[in-house]
Amino acid sequence: MSLIDQAKEQMAKTVENTKENFSGIRTGRANPALLNGITVDYYGAPTPIKAVASIGVPEPRTLSVTPFDASQAGAVEKALRNSDLGISPNRDGNVIRLTMPELTEDRRKEYVKLAKGKAEDGKVAVRNIRRKTKETIDKAVKDGEMGEDEGDRLLKDLDKVTKSVTDEIDTLLETKQKEIMEV
Template sequence: MSDDTASILKDAQSKMTKTVEVTKDEFTAIRTGRASAAMFQGITVEYYGAPTPLNQLASLQFPEARTVIVTPYDKTAMSATETALRESDLGVNPTNNGDTLRVVLPALTEERRRDYVKLARTKAEDGRIAIRGSRGNAKKAIEKLVKDGEIGEDEGARAEKDLEALTKKFIEQVDEALALKETELETV
């Protein structure tokens, strides 16, 4: 295999690896029965006119499985933090006691679990699409090398076969992560 095809495959592999990591990160943000810091990663608070991530404005404590105590570092950001939590897709209504916000996550209903499974499947499909996009770009680059005469057709076919194997491997990783998340969501 020439250096050109090896570098194309290596580039495709690194992009696919990143895609799998991003997909797994998105899965952690999907709520299960327990509260976790990952659930709050996507929440931004309007702080002095700038959208600021919640984890930069407040500390999160988890005294119980479904309870979160949010303590803003700056007390002037309390109402903005409360609003951001209320408007988030977590479906929570924080209780303000002056110094902290107490967030009790509601128990997941069967319908809500199904919604989260659908969301996980959507994110998994987005990951698969991104992996196939990386495969398409790499395939075009290999075909260009063959067309330009930089590599032979046999070598191009071999590289495409390796690319397909790589694609299959990474799509299986996304599917495995999805299966784990579905099991986690369906466990009461």
């Protein structure tokens, strides 16, 4: 596998990570991904909420969380209440409902800033991958393992890949911004 292919692979993982980070940012709609970071104290062990409950979207602004084990509904509700979502869970028997409030303009702008920060983190990671790959190429040229022409060609390819990946992150950011600002 060439250095460029390795860099592409690492950059693709960075893009996926950025997408995951974006999925945790609230928009006006209910999205099960909002609950990804929440853990439930399940018989004394911190367990991801997905492992102890099914999550559904019965209405555009409502999430329903149904624990697989009815006796754990209280623990699931507590985990949701203590999370940083800022949404109060409503328990109806074994079903816990989370109703997403309408986002204010200020809140939307905060979320856009958050999305920009996550996009920038992704770009920084891509640039770090580029820098490490460039150092490897420069070292190989210096040590005589490859010719200067080949090194220059690889650097140009690396720059093309880096640009396309950062453009992809920018596109993801634009999409997320539109999603957030949509009323």
